[in-house]
Amino acid sequence: MFTTEKLELKDFYLLEEFQIAYLPGWIPEREFAVALWANPSIEDFLKRKCPVITDFINRIKKENEPIKDNNELAICIKKVLQTCSDILIYNKCPEVYDKLEFHNWDFKEITSITSLDAKIILDGGSGTGHVALEAAKYARYVFAMEPVTRLRQFIKEKAKKLKTDNVYVIDGFLHSIPLPDNFIDVLITSHALGWQLKDELMEFERVVKNEGYIIHCPATVDNPSDQSTHNELLKYSYSFDKYKEADGWKRKYWKKVIKRR
């Protein structure tokens, strides 16, 4: 999604514990091992900050020898930076993420599902706060929930510049939302769903009021590779539709929460 010009391996020092925990299964193992062989202080940092990653790092280093050729090393580091560019950019320069064209989708995709007027809204995985700040134009108040410290600061700075005073920025995860039961009228996620999908879907039902709405817009790209998320959402009785963003077709999902008394 991003060019790696602005990034260097030292930017791994900016990562938070939960982001480091996401690396196994996603980061290219040989290239990462080679990069760590050449940068032991980064390996030490990652293991101290996120001890659960220790076994993974030890294994990939055992399976992959260090390399001496500097050109080959540079290619490996570039691949690692490319793979992790999203999370590194969030922590290093959120303003770059904030300017990406894909944010320019029509907010009516949400307001055509339900009105946000005078409601209590939660934007989960808020990023740089696009949805939260747009929702704030209609809502009574909006909770922008984001686990990355730098992004929370960014949302606060942006809200201040826009003179928006009904956005409350909070730390939290989709599977563990620091809000009471039956508190939210409309819960929205955009490009942020599925780290722990089943737990997240149950948590959404907990915080949303009876007759409130849960909207995931966009939730997934419109292709069969996201079929397991799609199937899980249908099991939870979500409706879905497709719409176009700057980078292609996306699916949105929504449901009205009905709680038995």
Ligand SMILES: C[S@@+](CC[C@H](N)C(=O)[O-])C[C@H]1O[C@@H](n2cnc3c(N)ncnc32)[C@H](O)[C@@H]1O
């Ligand atoms: C692709 S960005 C989307 C940001 C924003 N919603 C948007 O549409 O631009 C995903 C966001 O979710 C956050 N995130 C990552 N894991 C999360 C989790 N388990 N719970 C909540 N947010 C998470 C990331 O830090 C990042 O800001």
